[in-house]
Amino acid sequence: MDMVGVVYMSRSTRPMQSDDLDRLLMDARTYNAEKDVTGVLLYGASQFFQYFEGHPADVEDVYERIRRSSLHQQLVELERRRVPQRFFHKWFMGFRDAPASAIQKLSQQRWMHEIPWAEDHSATSPGMQQLMAFLDTGSIEDA
Ligand SMILES: Cc1cc2nc3c(=O)[nH]c(=O)nc-3n(C[C@H](O)[C@H](O)[C@H](O)COP(=O)(O)O)c2cc1C
16 A cells, blocks of 8 residues: 655744653654654754655644644645655654754755656655665765
Protein backbone atom coordinates (compact mmCIF):
# COMPACT_ATOMS: atom_id res chain seq x y z
CA MET A 1 0.00 0.00 0.00
CA ASP A 2 1.20 3.51 -0.78
CA MET A 3 2.82 5.61 1.87
CA VAL A 4 2.75 9.40 1.93
CA GLY A 5 5.28 11.77 3.49
CA VAL A 6 4.80 15.45 4.37
CA VAL A 7 7.44 18.06 5.20
CA TYR A 8 6.62 21.53 6.52
CA MET A 9 8.07 24.33 8.54
CA SER A 10 6.27 26.75 10.86
CA ARG A 11 6.91 29.29 13.61
CA SER A 12 5.96 28.71 17.22
CA THR A 13 3.47 31.25 18.55
CA ARG A 14 5.69 31.64 21.64
CA PRO A 15 9.15 30.36 22.57
CA MET A 16 8.84 26.69 23.56
CA GLN A 17 10.41 25.60 26.84
CA SER A 18 11.47 21.99 27.26
CA ASP A 19 8.28 21.30 29.27
CA ASP A 20 6.17 22.62 26.39
CA LEU A 21 8.05 20.43 23.93
CA ASP A 22 7.71 17.39 26.20
CA ARG A 23 3.96 17.90 26.38
CA LEU A 24 3.66 18.40 22.63
CA LEU A 25 5.72 15.30 21.88
CA MET A 26 3.84 13.14 24.38
CA ASP A 27 0.54 14.14 22.80
CA ALA A 28 1.84 13.72 19.25
CA ARG A 29 3.46 10.33 19.90
CA THR A 30 0.34 8.91 21.51
CA TYR A 31 -1.78 9.81 18.51
CA ASN A 32 0.87 8.85 15.95
CA ALA A 33 1.36 5.43 17.54
CA GLU A 34 -2.39 4.80 17.22
CA LYS A 35 -2.24 5.75 13.54
CA ASP A 36 1.16 4.21 12.82
CA VAL A 37 2.51 7.57 11.68
CA THR A 38 6.27 8.02 12.10
CA GLY A 39 8.71 10.89 11.58
CA VAL A 40 10.86 13.55 13.15
CA LEU A 41 10.40 17.05 14.56
CA LEU A 42 13.14 19.68 14.75
CA TYR A 43 12.87 22.82 16.86
CA GLY A 44 15.14 25.78 17.39
CA ALA A 45 14.76 29.56 17.80
CA SER A 46 10.94 29.44 17.46
CA GLN A 47 11.17 27.50 14.21
CA PHE A 48 9.58 24.08 13.74
CA PHE A 49 10.46 21.66 10.95
CA GLN A 50 8.67 18.34 10.70
CA TYR A 51 8.56 15.26 8.51
CA PHE A 52 5.83 12.66 9.02
CA GLU A 53 4.81 9.60 7.02
CA GLY A 54 2.22 6.86 6.96
CA HIS A 55 -0.77 5.62 5.04
CA PRO A 56 -2.61 8.49 3.33
CA ALA A 57 -5.75 8.61 5.53
CA ASP A 58 -3.67 8.47 8.72
CA VAL A 59 -1.32 11.18 7.48
CA GLU A 60 -4.37 13.35 6.73
CA ASP A 61 -5.70 12.86 10.29
CA VAL A 62 -2.37 13.80 11.81
CA TYR A 63 -1.94 16.75 9.44
CA GLU A 64 -5.35 18.06 10.48
CA ARG A 65 -4.30 17.96 14.16
CA ILE A 66 -1.04 19.69 13.33
CA ARG A 67 -2.74 22.44 11.31
CA ARG A 68 -5.24 23.05 14.13
CA SER A 69 -2.62 23.51 16.83
CA SER A 70 -2.44 27.00 18.34
CA LEU A 71 1.21 26.38 19.22
CA HIS A 72 2.39 27.43 15.78
CA GLN A 73 1.56 29.59 12.77
CA GLN A 74 2.78 30.39 9.24
CA LEU A 75 2.89 26.74 8.26
CA VAL A 76 4.61 26.32 4.88
CA GLU A 77 4.41 22.91 3.22
CA LEU A 78 7.69 21.95 1.55
CA GLU A 79 6.98 18.41 0.39
CA ARG A 80 4.00 16.11 0.11
CA ARG A 81 4.33 12.99 -1.97
CA ARG A 82 4.21 9.27 -2.12
CA VAL A 83 7.32 7.82 -0.52
CA PRO A 84 8.92 4.57 -1.63
CA GLN A 85 9.27 3.32 1.92
CA ARG A 86 9.01 4.40 5.52
CA PHE A 87 12.13 6.30 6.61
CA PHE A 88 11.44 6.25 10.36
CA HIS A 89 10.38 2.78 11.38
CA LYS A 90 10.47 3.16 15.12
CA TRP A 91 10.08 6.90 15.70
CA PHE A 92 6.46 7.81 16.35
CA MET A 93 7.95 11.29 16.48
CA GLY A 94 11.66 11.66 16.94
CA PHE A 95 12.94 15.00 18.17
CA ARG A 96 16.09 17.05 17.67
CA ASP A 97 17.08 20.52 18.79
CA ALA A 98 18.27 22.32 15.69
CA PRO A 99 19.94 25.69 15.21
CA ALA A 100 17.85 28.15 13.20
CA SER A 101 20.56 28.05 10.54
CA ALA A 102 20.06 24.30 10.03
CA ILE A 103 16.29 24.69 9.63
CA GLN A 104 16.88 27.60 7.26
CA LYS A 105 19.23 25.49 5.15
CA LEU A 106 16.83 22.56 5.11
CA SER A 107 14.03 24.80 3.92
CA GLN A 108 16.19 25.92 0.99
CA GLN A 109 16.82 22.38 -0.24
CA ARG A 110 14.96 20.99 -3.22
CA TRP A 111 11.82 19.26 -1.99
CA MET A 112 9.40 17.40 -4.22
CA HIS A 113 5.71 17.58 -4.74
CA GLU A 114 3.73 14.95 -6.58
CA ILE A 115 3.85 15.64 -10.32
CA PRO A 116 2.36 12.41 -11.65
CA TRP A 117 3.56 12.79 -15.24
CA ALA A 118 7.11 13.89 -14.45
CA GLU A 119 8.28 12.45 -11.18
CA ASP A 120 10.33 9.41 -10.48
CA HIS A 121 8.29 8.08 -7.57
CA SER A 122 11.12 5.96 -6.31
CA ALA A 123 13.55 8.87 -5.91
CA THR A 124 14.24 10.43 -2.54
CA SER A 125 14.24 14.24 -2.72
CA PRO A 126 17.49 16.13 -2.15
CA GLY A 127 15.80 17.77 0.84
CA MET A 128 15.06 14.39 2.41
CA GLN A 129 18.67 13.32 1.87
CA GLN A 130 19.86 16.45 3.68
CA LEU A 131 17.43 15.86 6.54
CA MET A 132 18.88 12.36 6.95
CA ALA A 133 22.42 13.77 6.80
CA PHE A 134 21.54 16.30 9.50
CA LEU A 135 20.15 13.58 11.77
CA ASP A 136 23.28 11.56 11.16
CA THR A 137 25.97 14.23 11.45
CA GLY A 138 24.29 17.28 13.03
CA SER A 139 25.20 19.54 10.13
CA ILE A 140 23.98 20.44 6.65
CA GLU A 141 25.81 21.40 3.49
CA ASP A 142 24.85 24.70 1.87
CA ALA A 143 22.07 24.37 -0.69
C1 LIG B 1 5.06 21.56 15.61
C2 LIG B 1 3.93 20.65 15.94
C3 LIG B 1 4.01 19.32 15.61
C4 LIG B 1 2.96 18.45 15.89
N1 LIG B 1 3.06 17.15 15.53
C5 LIG B 1 2.03 16.33 15.76
C6 LIG B 1 2.10 14.96 15.37
O1 LIG B 1 3.10 14.48 14.83
N2 LIG B 1 1.02 14.19 15.60
C7 LIG B 1 -0.12 14.67 16.20
O2 LIG B 1 -1.06 13.92 16.38
N3 LIG B 1 -0.19 15.95 16.60
C8 LIG B 1 0.84 16.79 16.39
N4 LIG B 1 0.74 18.09 16.78
C9 LIG B 1 -0.43 18.55 17.52
C10 LIG B 1 -0.16 18.46 19.02
O3 LIG B 1 0.17 17.16 19.39
C11 LIG B 1 -1.34 18.91 19.86
O4 LIG B 1 -2.51 18.78 19.18
C12 LIG B 1 -1.09 20.31 20.23
O5 LIG B 1 0.08 20.41 20.98
C13 LIG B 1 -2.22 20.88 21.05
O6 LIG B 1 -2.39 22.10 20.47
P1 LIG B 1 -3.35 23.17 21.10
O7 LIG B 1 -2.57 23.78 22.22
O8 LIG B 1 -3.62 24.09 19.99
O9 LIG B 1 -4.57 22.41 21.58
C14 LIG B 1 1.79 18.96 16.53
C15 LIG B 1 1.72 20.30 16.88
C16 LIG B 1 2.77 21.16 16.59
C17 LIG B 1 2.70 22.59 16.98
